Amino acid sequence: MDMNLPKHYRHFQRYSEIAQILVKNGLGFIISQLDLNKYLPFRKRINTAERPTGKMLAVKIREVLQELGPAYIKLGQLLSTRADIFPPVFISEMRKLQDKVPAEDFEEIEIFLKNELGDKFESEIIKIEKVSTAAASIAQTHKVVLKDNKNAIMKVKRPGIDKKISVDLEIMENLARQAEERDLFNSVIRPLEIIQEFRRTIKDELNFKGEMANIIRFRSDFADNPYITAPEVYSELSTVNVLFMEEIKGIKLREVDQSHPHNKFIAELGAKTLMRQVLINGFFHADPHPGNIFITGEKTIAYVDFGMVGRITEEDRDLMALLFYALINKKINVLMDVILILGNKPDNFNRRRFQLDMEKILDRYYGSDLSKIEIKAVFEDLQYFIYEHQIRMPQDFFLLFRAIAVSEGVGQDLDPDFNVVEVGKDFISEILDDRMQLDKIISRVGSEIWKLGRKKHDLNMQLKSILSKLEEDDFTINFRHTNLENLISRIDIISNRLSMSLIIASLIIGSTLLIQTNMEPRVFNIPLLGFIGYSFAGVLGLLLVISIFRSGKY
Numbered sequence: 001m002d003m004n005l006p007k008h009y010r011h012f013q014r015y016s017e018i019a020q021i022l023v024k025n026g027l028g029f030i031i032s033q034l035d036l037n038k039y040l041p042f043r044k045r046i047n048t049a050e051r052p053t054g055k056m057l058a059v060k061i062r063e064v065l066q067e068l069g070p071a072y073i074k075l076g077q078l079l080s081t082r083a084d085i086f087p088p089v090f091i092s093e094m095r096k097l098q099d100k101v102p103a104e105d106f107e108e109i110e111i112f113l114k115n116e117l118g119d120k121f122e123s124e125i126i127k128i129e130k131v132s133t134a135a136a137s138i139a140q141t142h143k144v145v146l147k148d149n150k151n152a153i154m155k156v157k158r159p160g161i162d163k164k165i166s167v168d169l170e171i172m173e174n175l176a177r178q179a180e181e182r183d184l185f186n187s188v189i190r191p192l193e194i195i196q197e198f199r200r201t202i203k204d205e206l207n208f209k210g211e212m213a214n215i216i217r218f219r220s221d222f223a224d225n226p227y228i229t230a231p232e233v234y235s236e237l238s239t240v241n242v243l244f245m246e247e248i249k250g251i252k253l254r255e256v257d258q259s260h261p262h263n264k265f266i267a268e269l270g271a272k273t274l275m276r277q278v279l280i281n282g283f284f285h286a287d288p289h290p291g292n293i294f295i296t297g298e299k300t301i302a303y304v305d306f307g308m309v310g311r312i313t314e315e316d317r318d319l320m321a322l323l324f325y326a327l328i329n330k331k332i333n334v335l336m337d338v339i340l341i342l343g344n345k346p347d348n349f350n351r352r353r354f355q356l357d358m359e360k361i362l363d364r365y366y367g368s369d370l371s372k373i374e375i376k377a378v379f380e381d382l383q384y385f386i387y388e389h390q391i392r393m394p395q396d397f398f399l400l401f402r403a404i405a406v407s408e409g410v411g412q413d414l415d416p417d418f419n420v421v422e423v424g425k426d427f428i429s430e431i432l433d434d435r436m437q438l439d440k441i442i443s444r445v446g447s448e449i450w451k452l453g454r455k456k457h458d459l460n461m462q463l464k465s466i467l468s469k470l471e472e473d474d475f476t477i478n479f480r481h482t483n484l485e486n487l488i489s490r491i492d493i494i495s496n497r498l499s500m501s502l503i504i505a506s507l508i509i510g511s512t513l514l515i516q517t518n519m520e521p522r523v524f525n526i527p528l529l530g531f532i533g534y535s536f537a538g539v540l541g542l543l544l545v546i547s548i549f550r551s552g553k554y
Helices: 005-024 030-032 053-070 070-079 088-096 106-117 120-124 161-181 191-204 208-221 263-281 314-329 332-342 350-363 375-388 395-414 421-436 438-471 485-517 526-553
Strands: 123-128 139-146 152-159 242-246 281-284 292-296 299-305 309-311
Touching: 005 053, 005 299, 030 299, 053 070, 053 088, 053 123, 070 161, 070 314, 088 375, 106 120, 106 123, 106 152, 106 161, 106 242, 139 191, 152 208, 161 208, 191 208, 208 242, 208 281, 263 281, 263 299, 263 314, 263 395, 263 421, 281 332, 309 395, 314 332, 332 350, 332 395, 350 375, 375 395, 395 421, 485 526
Parallel strands: none
Antiparallel strands: 123 139, 139 152, 152 242, 281 309, 292 299
């Protein structure tokens, strides 16, 4: 147990804040489920009978996450990408979470920069605009002028944000563990796994060296394309907490309309760029909304903000290409197989129902001209279908869906005749033709033979290990009881209260016997020891009553 008093107090304060915000937003039933009563001030019994459902529950959860601050907003945004385990109404609400907050005072930022950059603050930076160009919960950006009069953008982390998020992550993990121990969710939703995934995601986002590496990788991937770029990063000046990059001068895509002379070219270029990122590079910008894309020159696209990216393995790239091919050409069996290979199906999976529901979805688009099909609508149907059948998919799968849907919307804003399905069909046909070349087939066969050999080796090693343990009489089977932690915790509370009651009773009986003697010294005309015993019993009794009332179970 951590006995560091300031840390314990800070955690208690935060738990108390979370509990009070839940109560304020009508989610008191969660207080009881997660045993947060002890963090609330002395009060009346909480009404746990009121349990909102459906859209109202999703709205209230969004409002709670928004009020709890940066870590919880980021968690909600992560959950919005998990359409495989949460219902559409919940996903829709989580997408409304806003990561916009007032900028930090420049004086605080300046102190932070001096500590972070040391001598470089004076030698490398000529000027910093005091008013930030954008501010979010984790960082804010300022225009700067570097030596040699380079115009740049500085992204700086908010002072103290690491500690705040660290505390919230600790609390999230504790609450997620309790939720799992008490079986508060179905088997598809695994709270602890989600929070651990979120810990990895937020850790990457807090490390600006990671974003710098993402930008460098993107620039390298498109070094051969004069129409695609990203800002140059100044790695010699950047740190984990501060990122310096070239200022992109151009027009934000959201300010460009159909009157632009190269609107059709830009719309198609954006879609092909995303296809290349996903199906060839295996590395893609996961948040390509119009505020993160600039048009520079006449028809060059510049991407910014690489805090959120997706990665796809070579094997998954082939599967994604097949997925798009099957969707476009309505190949149900291929589509089913790809989804089942990419995802994890539940124990009670019903393949017949799965196929019938898939046919029902594709029948909606049967006979439709490709130019009439909206990929966003298809993906929304597919996401709901995956959720209904409780198939867990990789997070990057849904990041990709969202990126393609955003790309389609941007393209249609630029060109009303734009259709991402038609662009994708031509692109995927080229990819599949390329991968059917003899040299590519030989390469893949060689790779599969290597994987098979490696698996055979691993299997041999595992069998040797098992046989060795059997020979040495060192083979053990571990049994694990599940869902008993809550029962043990309740028994501990009951035994502690019972012990306290016995101590109080003993003190009262002993003190009663003492006051009937003539023992000295005396106070209020009764023996001092008897008075102390009664007083101690009274204090313990009061504490016991308070703990019972705070638990909300009386």
